[in-house]
Amino acid sequence: MDPQIIIARRVAKELRNGNLVNLGIGIPTLVANYVPSDLKVFFQSENGLIGTGPIPEQGMAHPTLTDAGGRPISALPGASTFDSAMSFGLIRGGHVDVTVLGGLQVDAHGHLANWMIPGKMVPGMGGAMDLVTGAKRVIVAMQHAAKGKSKIVAKCSLPLTSARPVNLVVTDMAVIGFPDGKATLLETAPGLSVGEVLALTEADLAIPDNVPEMRI
Amino acid sequence: MKAVSVEEAVAMIPAGASVMVGGFMGVGTPERLLDEVVRQRKTGLTLISNDAATPGKGVGKLFDQTLVSKLTATHIGLNPKAQQQMLANQIAVDLVPQGTFVERIRAGGCGLGGVLTPTGVGTLLAEGKRQIEVDGKPFLLETALRAQFALVHAFLADYLGNLAYALTSRNFNPVMAMAADTVIVTAEHIVPVGVIAPDHVVTPAPLVDYLITNG
Numbered sequence: 398m399d400p401q402i403i404i405a406r407r408v409a410k411e412l413r414n415g416n417l418v419n420l421g422i423g424i425p426t427l428v429a430n431y432v433p434s435d436l437k438v439f440f441q442s443e444n445g446l447i448g449t450g451p452i453p454e455q456g457m458a459h460p461t462l463t464d465a466g467g468r469p470i471s472a473l474p475g476a477s478t479f480d481s482a483m484s485f486g487l488i489r490g491g492h493v494d495v496t497v498l499g500g501l502q503v504d505a506h507g508h509l510a511n512w513m514i515p516g517k518m519v520p521g522m523g524g525a526m527d528l529v530t531g532a533k534r535v536i537v538a539m540q541h542a543a544k545g546k547s548k549i550v551a552k553c554s555l556p557l558t559s560a561r562p563v564n565l566v567v568t569d570m571a572v573i574g575f576p577d578g579k580a581t582l583l584e585t586a587p588g589l590s591v592g593e594v595l596a597l598t599e600a601d602l603a604i605p606d607n608v609p610e611m612r613i
Numbered sequence: 614m615k616a617v618s619v620e621e622a623v624a625m626i627p628a629g630a631s632v633m634v635g636g637f638m639g640v641g642t643p644e645r646l647l648d649e650v651v652r653q654r655k656t657g658l659t660l661i662s663n664d665a666a667t668p669g670k671g672v673g674k675l676f677d678q679t680l681v682s683k684l685t686a687t688h689i690g691l692n693p694k695a696q697q698q699m700l701a702n703q704i705a706v707d708l709v710p711q712g713t714f715v716e717r718i719r720a721g722g723c724g725l726g727g728v729l730t731p732t733g734v735g736t737l738l739a740e741g742k743r744q745i746e747v748d749g750k751p752f753l754l755e756t757a758l759r760a761q762f763a764l765v766h767a768f769l770a771d772y773l774g775n776l777a778y779a780l781t782s783r784n785f786n787p788v789m790a791m792a793a794d795t796v797i798v799t800a801e802h803i804v805p806v807g808v809i810a811p812d813h814v815v816t817p818a819p820l821v822d823y824l825i826t827n828g
Contacts, residue, residue: 443711444637445781460640461768461782466691467638467666472780480815481637481663481784482719485712489732519699519708520690521664527712530732560735 398613400569403586404538406431406613407567408497411536412438416494417487419443419528422466424538425497441493443484443524448476465524488524489531496532498525500539500566502553505600507562507575509537510555522558529559541568547599549573549580570594572611579603584611614774614821622797622823623649629682631659631760633718633789638664638691639671641782643766643799645825647674659683661760663714663785665695679703685758687711710738713755715788721759722791728755763793767816770800771807774821775814783815790816797823 405427412418412432419441420426429449432438440449442464449464450471458469472478487493502510509529512522529535542548549566566573571594572584581603585594591608623646626632632650636642650658651674660681666673675681676694685707689695699706709717716728729752733739743754765786768779776798778786790796798821 442781444640445784459780461779463638463640463781465637467640478780478783480778480787481711481715482788485715489712489730518690520696521686521688521708522710523664523688524711526710526736526738527732530734531712556737557735559732 400540401427403569403611403613404540404567407572407611408536408538409433410612411565412436412495414438417441417447417492419488419493419496419532421496421498421525421528423499425499428497428538441484441487442470443488445480445484446472446476446478448473450476485524485527488527491531491533493528493532495534495536496528497536497538498528500537500548502548502550502555503537503539503563503566503573504550504553505580506578507564507580508553508560509535509558509563510553511537511558513556515556525558529563530561534565535561535563537563537566539566539568541570541594542597547597549598549600549602551600570597573602581605582608584609586611587613614818614824616824616826619645619649619799619825622646622825623653623655625795626650626655626762628655629657629659630655630762631661633661633760633763633793634672635763635765635784635786635789636663636666636671637781637784639666639673641766641778641784641786642666642671643764643797644671645799646764646797647672650675650680651678654678654680656680657682659760661685661718661758663687663711665689665692667691668694683707685709685714687714714758715785717755717758718785718788718792720757722788725757727757729753730755758792760793761795763789763796765790765796765798765816767798767800768802769809770798770803770821770824771805771809771818772803773806774798774818774824775806775809776800776816776821777809777813778815787816790820795822796820797825799825800827803827
């Protein structure tokens, strides 16, 4: 299975009925495709919408209905729209139940870096800092390694997105949580051993007696 | 409120002015005003805008013509021209978290000196800012943001200047309409008073200084 789809399918299992959810760009956006149809989840787009729907059919897009990247989307029955102050009041105020964001690095304490690479990539943080600071639950959805180098690091070398640690990291190799503030291997991807995950993980992970395989 | 042509409105903006522009990736942006700013070549602008849009769209047009000298924004990663101008030090860029950006503008429009936000505490953004504890929790003091001009785009404007917005094109427009000395508005449709019901007015008419005539 495509690594991104493994991640998206596993993250989708974290969503609960009635949750208000904000998905970042990239892998997180794919999560919406794997939410069971009987689960009622509200997706927020931070440019001012709760109730985002799929990309409209050819010829049905409207220039005033877009996602945070400016691309056309649709709105589901029961959707609501609001200005940016309300949108970020929802985010910072703890009204968003779950946010799913991409990452460049997550460290052993759950700190996330995902908004800049000094000297190389300085696009701006957009809504990421508010989301990590304010959402009730922060899930990072990212590849475990980039160019053979672990993205689960001992300590972030890149600038942090927030001092607040994330709750869960889902990669194509593992699910990692932070009980008592300590990075802990909770699940391995189908077909991978604990040893194989550790071999591509820079951070020191706690290993419980039983590490089940991801169910996707 | 006074109804004016787009040429007259933009003629009021001097070179070097501070200008807030509504919109999110070019959605909900007053394109006609920006086209006229380009035509009249207003240089050295201090731009306050969520993003830099993309080349040829929204505030992206101002970067195409190198009219911006200072920018406060939250994300410019989708406009390579704005990125190049920042990296070449042609524009001074202040990148701000989006929630902080909108609250600073809201504060500017609501008579507040600033806001206390937890966003940015313990990061690079805290450098040089006052950190204040409230009930044991740390917050950053983020100061209010205002501009000489706000360029706003609405869906409906009535003859008095009451405004209503459409879907995700609302974004920063109503907040910016409170935070500038002079507020200039374009609207998709200009309609008789009463078409926008009182409960549906988002920006009340007294906030609007100039409405650009359609046609």
